[in-house]
Amino acid sequence: MFTPMLSIWLNVVVQGVLTGLLYGLMALGLSAIFGVVRLVNFAHGEFAVVAMYAAFVLFRAFGLDPLIAMVPIAAVFFVVGFALQRMLINSFVGRPDHEQFILLVGLAIVLVNAVLIVFGPDAQPANLPYAFDSYEVGPLIIDKVRVFAAVAALAVCAVLFGFFRFTSTGTAIRACADNLIGAAVVGLDVRRLYAVTFGIGLACVGAAGSLMVTIADAVPSLGPAYTLLAFTIVIIGGLGSMAGALVAGLLIGVSEALAGFLIAPSMKSMFSFALLVAVLVLRPQGLLGKKPA
């Protein structure tokens, strides 16, 4: 009932969806930081790369599976994000955009070059033992690693949505994003909440980076590429919309997979940017973004 052609298409799309979930998780972190702190994390992709190397080292040195290493890496990234916001970035909140830009681009440069110094410029494959295993479901042949990584990414997203929806700290963070003056009026400790948010944003990227190692080699040059990718996703999904980031991540994942299949893998960015341009022209606030009031 499935023609060979159709099953190839299906396979490509499913693979794109699975990769897209990782992209979505990474972009979710960027979106949360922007939506609340109103600050653009230009070092986002670089943090993802640091997480990739962290997961790579933990796997090579201790045999720790990246799916498990994700948890301590995300925890450490949370602490780093919290401290970074408290000690460095908070004094830049509310300053002109270009000053924030310089701070975070500077941070990005430091991160990527630190990775270069330690690991060198070459791609480092993690070589998981089950890297070439796959599931066969009807006409679909799905890589095991992609399924695991995607399920883990979904789990992290679910925890995050639960946190923002049901805990009072999560609600307070939404309140800050909703009305900053109102937050000060009721006596929320905005700076602390900003630090928590930045920590959460980095925890997302830490988890996403750890998972990324299972499907891609760690290379320092991925840093700027992932930053750009996360931006593209966040803008397509709608600035500040977390659900939008996830949906757009899926969309980009699928479009990249289709581009690789239809034309050449090197053309995948063209598809992402075409999507970005289309969204900017047709729906500038993003797919799930709110219209500016």
Added chain:
Amino acid sequence: MLAVRDLDVFYGDAQALDRVSFDVDEGSIVAIVGANGAGKTSLIRTIAGMIRPAHGGITFRGAEIAGWPSHRVCNLGIGQVAEGRQIFPSLTVGENLEMGALLPRAREKRQQQLDRVFAMFPILEERLKQTAGTLSGGEQQMLAIGRCLMGVPDLVMFDEPSLGLAPAIVQEVLRTIRELNREGLTCVLVEQNVAMSLKLANRAYVLENGRITLSGTGEELLADDRVRQAYLGM
């Protein structure tokens, strides 16, 4: 209870408050009246810790609080019903109220305060799950007052609570303030509706171009020729 001394506030080079001093006694209603741009909101936000004064002192129950961050000021028991209500439009009514009760001083009394707020504004209980942005202006004002009360304040600064509301609702808001004051809440009332706020107030100050130009009991100011001319149109 609250003493403000020689407060100076600047926005860049522009001076918003110039040597402002006034006192609020425990259990009283103090009105601060003045035209738009006189500095009323700046004054309230400075006391609340949202703006840093360039000079001057703010003493609340013996503590010198000038320059404190807003969350610490709130936790001392100084609440604010801000101009423009400043509710969280995309949060539900229940979540808005919860945000008011996150102060360390308020956490234990959360349920008790919630019951009190619902008794005062039954409509908020009906709309509990509704997004606050969908409420009417009057309901949003009730939510703003309710949210403030969730923090168990001892002193509440009301900034233009009647702005943009229908006359019947304005009466209700003022009645609520009088009611809260009878229950022991100290109130600072900043209002463009001068006649109404002077009638309500034990003590009143006139703020003009960032300066206190006149003070007295509410009745004295109501009878004052300058006030009658400038603010009451008589």
